Amino acid sequence: MADTIIYHIDVNSAFLSWSAKKRLEEQPEEPDIRTITSVIGGDKQKRHGIVLAKSTLAKRFGIVTGEPLIRASEKCPNLQVFSPDFAYYVKQSNAFITLLKEVAPTVEQYSIDEAFCDMTGTKSLYGNPVEFAHTLRERIYRELGFSVNIGVSVNKLLAKMASEFQKPNRTHTLFPEEIPQKMWPLPVGELFFVGRSTEKKLHTLGIHTIGELAACNPAFLTSHFRKHGETIWNYANGRDLDFAASHDVANKGYSNETTLHADVTDAETAKMILLSLAETVGARIRADKAYVSVISVNLVTCDFERYSHQKSLYSATNITEEIYQTACALFDQMWKHEPIRLIGVATSKATFEQSYQYDLFQSENYEKLSKLNSALDSIRDKYGSNAVTRACFLDEKNKISKGMSAAKFEHKKTDKNNFTSIDVSQ
Numbered sequence: 431m432a433d434t435i436i437y438h439i440d441v442n443s444a445f446l447s448w449s450a451k452k453r454l455e456e457q458p459e460e461p462d463i464r465t466i467t468s469v470i471g472g473d474k475q476k477r478h479g480i481v482l483a484k485s486t487l488a489k490r491f492g493i494v495t496g497e498p499l500i501r502a503s504e505k506c507p508n509l510q511v512f513s514p515d516f517a518y519y520v521k522q523s524n525a526f527i528t529l530l531k532e533v534a535p536t537v538e539q540y541s542i543d544e545a546f547c548d549m550t551g552t553k554s555l556y557g558n559p560v561e562f563a564h565t566l567r568e569r570i571y572r573e574l575g576f577s578v579n580i581g582v583s584v585n586k587l588l589a590k591m592a593s594e595f596q597k598p599n600r601t602h603t604l605f606p607e608e609i610p611q612k613m614w615p616l617p618v619g620e621l622f623f624v625g626r627s628t629e630k631k632l633h634t635l636g637i638h639t640i641g642e643l644a645a646c647n648p649a650f651l652t653s654h655f656r657k658h659g660e661t662i663w664n665y666a667n668g669r670d671l672d673f674a675a676s677h678d679v680a681n682k683g684y685s686n687e688t689t690l691h692a693d694v695t696d697a698e699t700a701k702m703i704l705l706s707l708a709e710t711v712g713a714r715i716r717a718d719k720a721y722v723s724v725i726s727v728n729l730v731t732c733d734f735e736r737y738s739h740q741k742s743l744y745s746a747t748n749i750t751e752e753i754y755q756t757a758c759a760l761f762d763q764m765w766k767h768e769p770i771r772l773i774g775v776a777t778s779k780a781t782f783e784q785s786y787q788y789d790l791f792q793s794e795n796y797e798k799l800s801k802l803n804s805a806l807d808s809i810r811d812k813y814g815s816n817a818v819t820r821a822c823f824l825d826e827k828n829k830i831s832k833g834m835s836a837a838k839f840e841h842k843k844t845d846k847n848n849f850t851s852i853d854v855s856q
Contacts, residue, residue, distance in 0.1 A: 437547040438581040438589035442598035444543030445470045445483035447576040468510040587670035614641025627733035687774025694770040707775040712750035721746035722777035727760040730772035739764040
């Protein structure tokens, strides 16, 4: 059996790179914004006035992703701010994934600007996998006009850790035998899934490096961090317990999640995102002519704490509004008013037969919503996902939710059995 080889491919400062590419195409006489003190951000006068991406020069002024633009401007009075163009970012992301699918047997899009490629068994076709990673990186730059980092290893965790090493435009390896030299000396806060709160607590326990975490007794970590302690101990030892190869099996559940570009701290915004996720999930369920009877909501806080609640329905459904209202009820039950980094909606216990017992919706309403959902699916399938948009997504402050929904649905129309989340973070 061939040795497993995984690539993690991450676009370098994607929003900045993609905006720079568009500006150079439209205004070739203008400077490349990657070479000046610049950031990508929203309107300073509106809620989303935060830094989404920054240039190397801006970083030298101490500007960080996620901080308010006003604060960033105070650090650098000459800072140039450019508005994001999410529609263009989605196009660049699609081109990126399309190219990867031309060379990799299996591509799993992890976010709008990164993906995992399972390259197992391709050595006879491409030769040495590390050398081919260099070739692929150069091809992406040559054909798409932006640079990437590629991490190469035997599982997704190590490949992702490798891609975070020196940037930009680099290929790095992190094979199991390289862990003691390359990963264990790193600060513990650089380990995937170790957030700020966990990092501080680890420091109080005398754990400052990934190696020190790896050498801990897992029972000791579990006593302080519960299940999360066992997870980060495995990660520190290079074990990716969540990795599973793709299989062509029947789709028993449908899910969608997104990592936010900035932490969400209010219920209104969170529920707007839940609606966007419910729309894409509902469309996929109906496309398979299926019905689901369990709805769940998953949250990850800014400190990487995970929460999940689920509810069984009286009857299986494929109605977006029912999925959404159930998701909102679950959200209200579980949210502890902590900043949210990731929101997900999942469904399970899918069936291809339905006998509806009217509970959440009356008979007349259910039938109307069913017909409406089917009509919207038909229009979007024929004319594109942006052909019909909910009024609540027209507000400027909800551009991200709208764009996220469109990107996900367009991606899934051709691959209903494999879920891929779209991330609008930087």
